[in-house]
Amino acid sequence: MSNEFKGKTAVISGAAGGIGLALAHALAEQGMNIVMGDIDAVTLAEASETLKEKGHNVVTCPLDVTDYTQWESIVAKAKDTFGKIHMVVNNAGVGGTPGKIEDTEHATWRWVMDVNVMGVLYGAQACVPAIKEHGEGGWILNVASMAGMMGMPYAAAYCASKAAVVSMTESWIPELQPHNIHVSVLCPAFVKTRIHESHRNRQEKYAVAKEKRISKEKLKAGAQAAATAVESGIPVSMLAERVIEALRSNQTYIYSHPNYRKVTSGRSKAIDMAFIDAEQSPVVGHLINDDIITF
Numbered sequence: 571m572s573n574e575f576k577g578k579t580a581v582i583s584g585a586a587g588g589i590g591l592a593l594a595h596a597l598a599e600q601g602m603n604i605v606m607g608d609i610d611a612v613t614l615a616e617a618s619e620t621l622k623e624k625g626h627n628v629v630t631c632p633l634d635v636t637d638y639t640q641w642e643s644i645v646a647k648a649k650d651t652f653g654k655i656h657m658v659v660n661n662a663g664v665g666g667t668p669g670k671i672e673d674t675e676h677a678t679w680r681w682v683m684d685v686n687v688m689g690v691l692y693g694a695q696a697c698v699p700a701i702k703e704h705g706e707g708g709w710i711l712n713v714a715s716m717a718g719m720m721g722m723p724y725a726a727a728y729c730a731s732k733a734a735v736v737s738m739t740e741s742w743i744p745e746l747q748p749h750n751i752h753v754s755v756l757c758p759a760f761v762k763t764r765i766h767e768s769h770r771n772r773q774e775k776y777a778v779a780k781e782k783r784i785s786k787e788k789l790k791a792g793a794q795a796a797a798t799a800v801e802s803g804i805p806v807s808m809l810a811e812r813v814i815e816a817l818r819s820n821q822t823y824i825y826s827h828p829n830y831r832k833v834t835s836g837r838s839k840a841i842d843m844a845f846i847d848a849e850q851s852p853v854v855g856h857l858i859n860d861d862i863i864t865f
């Protein structure tokens with residue numbers, strides 16, 4: 571697949587701010603046409619002006635990633651405006667509410683899973699046919715997180731959603747490789763954005779009845795810790811520059827925080843040790859030479 575971006579078209583979800591907006595600028599600098607979608611229409615309009623002022627080709631479309639019909643609309647708008655789609659950046663995501671197992675409302679889990687997982691699925695389902703149809707190949711860039719590579723206490727919903735994004739990416743790579751569509755997953759640690767204020771975009775359909783709401787007092791410590799961590803993060807411009815670099819060399823896993831390598835290598839080591847335990851098991855050890863079955 572060519573990694574030449576110039577003249578091609580990228581659809582970006584959650585493009586009104588943070589990482590999505592930084593990626594919009596970085597991809598536009600590479601000569602791409604940019605289609606920006608976001609649930610926050612006012613901020614989206616302001617954000618698109620910052621690209622237009624630089625002379626970039628950009629169009630916006632309202633997009634709540636949990637609503638598939640809005641994905642159909644943004645795809646239609648992208649094709650009407652620029653003819654073809656080559657890339658989807660599944661960036662929109664929410665942080666949820668850090669809290670204990672028993673202090674995380676079901677509605678919060680559903681919100682996080684719908685935006686972070688179903689939003690990514692819908693983005694791929696809406697855009698992949700459009701990328702396949704011109705035969706020029708393209709890209710899916712899924713924005714997961716280091717949280718997809720490690721569990722974190724009090725953040726199970728967010729971590730589970732991001733692990734799902736890693737897994738979806740790994741499943742789509744072999745499926746889309748024959749179509750020249752490169753699938754990659756971005757796994758940053760902390761980046762200075764407004765992710766810790768995700769509640770500003772929480773849709774009415776995920777509201778929690780007053781009597782079931784967890785007290786603000788209980789959630790305060792987690793919220794403060796999340797804010798402090800996010801505010802210590804790297805700048806979005808640095809992340810966006812790293813993404814362009816990694817896309818150019820066709821990376822599958824895109825890391826921006828090399829200091830976190832010990833996390834993934836520690837996890838791999840623990841998994842490997844568990845396999846050694848299985849190999850030595852009198853119950854299942856004899857399976858060691860069997861063929862691996864996949865489909």
Ligand SMILES: NC(=O)c1ccc[n+]([C@@H]2O[C@H](COP(=O)([O-])OP(=O)(O)OC[C@H]3O[C@@H](n4cnc5c(N)ncnc54)[C@H](O)[C@@H]3O)[C@@H](O)[C@H]2O)c1
Nearest residue numbers: 584586587588589609634635662663715760761763764765
């Ligand atoms: N900031 C970090 O430390 C960090 C680290 C790892 C991964 N990420 C991931 O990066 C992605 C972008 O987050 P960010 O850090 O820029 O946060 P952000 O809150 O600054 O930006 C998120 C954007 O998504 C939009 N959005 C929220 N819900 C939406 C919905 N239902 N439909 C469409 N748009 C919606 C928001 O309006 C906003 O413009 C997320 O997937 C997040 O999980 C962030």
